[in-house]
Amino acid sequence: MFKKQLLIFLGVMFLFIVTLSSCKSKYEKLKASNDNAKKYQEAVKFYNKKDYSKALGLFDDLVTRYRGRAEAEDLFYYYAYTNYKLKDYTSARFHFKTFADTYPSSPRAEECRFIAAYCFYLDSPIYSLDQENTTKAIESLQLFINLYPKSDRVTEASKLIQNLRDKLEQKSYANAKLYLTIGDYQSAVIAFNNTLRDYPDTKYAEELEFLTIRAQYEYAKVSYDRKQEERFGQAMSYADQFIEKYPSSKFLKDATDYKKDSQQGIERAKRSLAEAAVNPKAAEKLAKKDTTNTGQPPSIKDRDNQKIPY
Numbered sequence: 001m002f003k004k005q006l007l008i009f010l011g012v013m014f015l016f017i018v019t020l021s022s023c024k025s026k027y028e029k030l031k032a033s034n035d036n037a038k039k040y041q042e043a044v045k046f047y048n049k050k051d052y053s054k055a056l057g058l059f060d061d062l063v064t065r066y067r068g069r070a071e072a073e074d075l076f077y078y079y080a081y082t083n084y085k086l087k088d089y090t091s092a093r094f095h096f097k098t099f100a101d102t103y104p105s106s107p108r109a110e111e112c113r114f115i116a117a118y119c120f121y122l123d124s125p126i127y128s129l130d131q132e133n134t135t136k137a138i139e140s141l142q143l144f145i146n147l148y149p150k151s152d153r154v155t156e157a158s159k160l161i162q163n164l165r166d167k168l169e170q171k172s173y174a175n176a177k178l179y180l181t182i183g184d185y186q187s188a189v190i191a192f193n194n195t196l197r198d199y200p201d202t203k204y205a206e207e208l209e210f211l212t213i214r215a216q217y218e219y220a221k222v223s224y225d226r227k228q229e230e231r232f233g234q235a236m237s238y239a240d241q242f243i244e245k246y247p248s249s250k251f252l253k254d255a256t257d258y259k260k261d262s263q264q265g266i267e268r269a270k271r272s273l274a275e276a277a278v279n280p281k282a283a284e285k286l287a288k289k290d291t292t293n294t295g296q297p298p299s300i301k302d303r304d305n306q307k308i309p310y
Helices: 002-032 036-048 052-066 072-085 089-102 109-122 132-147 154-181 185-198 205-221 225-245 252-278 280-292
Strands: none
Touching: 002 036, 002 052, 036 052, 036 072, 052 072, 072 089, 072 109, 089 109, 109 132, 109 154, 132 154, 154 185, 154 205, 185 205, 205 225, 205 252, 225 252
């Protein structure tokens, strides 16, 4: 009984393998043939069955052969979407854009222009990585809106652009905070101000403005004595603006403390410079401090143990 069942099973498997082999052989024969009409017909069937890999194999063979022919428009449309369905967004956006450029009067041109931009959107990485594709996606979507201002897809394109801008905003915010984390305080101040300038409606505005105070204070604290009065004064100016703008902020106490500490820093710097003006030893000590410091920000490794003036 067992042997009989085994033989039946082996027979079924053999038939399955033979059938599979014959199908593959049939596909390979078709792919190698010069029957372009049959290839195109079967490629569309594979596409409709969602067998995109086989469809692509046949479309690849046909695109150059159909160039300039009446059937080319439909073929290139299928070809672009086959790449899209296979998640090859780089190839897909190229072919969608090519379709829109080649057939600008086609009723599918608007759709293809939008999907080409959407492929950039899909290829936009997480905010911590390089954002070249994010920028290109914004440009492509904006171009679509400019070309088709009355399109039903304009609303969706605008939402996608906002999503991409949010990502760029998050990257700008994270990069600015990184400067503060590694102790490059001057760059942090510049980066915080740039983020606030580039994204005036950012949800991080309150935190960024507070961190600007902190970064400026730390920058002043590690500066040469002769630079501290000016730089602590800038920290106080940032603090005054913040206190006025955010009277109920959770950062209010810290902002007030930075203002107070900055005032004390100015007073210390003035005393140090005044003493150096009348005391040769104090002047020598101050000069030595100025010449031995490198003026470079501390590295990530030693930032907690080393403060280097600018």
